[in-house]
Amino acid sequence: MIWIVETITQKFDNLRTLMKGSSSILIEDGKVNTKALKKAKLEMEQLRTLLRMQGIFSLRQVEHAVLETSGMVSVMEKAREEPVSKGDVLEDYEKNVPTYLVVEEKDINDRNLKLMGKSKEWLLDELQKLNYHLEDIYFAEWSKTDGFFIQSYQETSKEK
Template identity: 30%
Template sequence: MDNVLDASFFVLWRAALSALVIFLLTKLTGPRQITQLTFLDYIMGITIGNLAAEMSVNSDIPWYSPVIAMALYTLISITTAYITDKSIQGRKLLTGIPTLLVFKGKIIEKNLNKNKFDINDLLTQLRIKGYFDLSNVEYAIMETTGDISILPKENYRPTILKDISVPTTQSSLSANVIIDGNIMEANLRNMKKDRKWLDNQVSSRGYKIKDVILMTLDSEDNINIQLKNQNIKDDEDNYFL
């Protein structure tokens, strides 16, 4: 019984100490840790959390060892934040720069690959932002936090139409009929089209299906085709540094 009480007391006081240490260290790093979470911040946060958990339950290590390690990781986080605030090259090296995924309405495939993104990931993020049709998007930018920022084409920028008395019609969903050179047979059937129609639409534009990274079709038969490996000179460093 005494051993159980001793073990419980050990966990309680160490858990309380680790929570206090994390609170103090978080105050030192400031709100940046939460609101501007970079890849490096994410790694530091996970590591500090693991150290705090180890400190709470591992009786084989002295309490001050994890505290020292957590303080060191926090110091690294603060130092890198200072460097990225003061140095453009330091910011590029430590946190990277935003990456253009869509440039003037065209998908930049090499930037998708660089960020371990595929076309489905991009379309998912666009839908989350409220854009169900890629043809409405002028620019899509992956921020260093992993979030996607979108600049729609001029005609699709948000406005309150009732305030300017403009009659509106309900937009319809677009179906992805080709993704990364693969025909989405079910989507094609749902849009009441067949393979022959698809071949004609693609070939009449001078393309081959294997060269298409994305083709969408809406209920009004509007088509948007994005090609693989487009040589788009986005010059992204000049945009974001």
């Protein structure tokens, strides 16, 4: 069966997309493409898992991400986030710390707040200081060293 599908898709280009699908741009210019994410039936935490499998531990690091037809995610990091040998550049540098998804599609992630040792009140106060309202947030990520990385619904990229 696999051989038949491969042979047909090689001989007939117009059937390739129908039978194998096409890649989807999940992140473009550093913004999550919510329409592509929903079309691929992925949640934010699933996207973050796929990125972590590529060695990316924060959405802030991603310039472009493509969901390939194989189900793998190809990632282009932001130029300033590309790895460098810290030992060659710095004598003293900060330890890597995890990031936490604290808001996903307007919902507060209580489990991650608890892991961080923070409360809902703290989160709402911090968001207010940054002039964000919970109902406007598509996702919010937080780390001890970098603070918040937030994308509102207004900032989500449009599917092309």
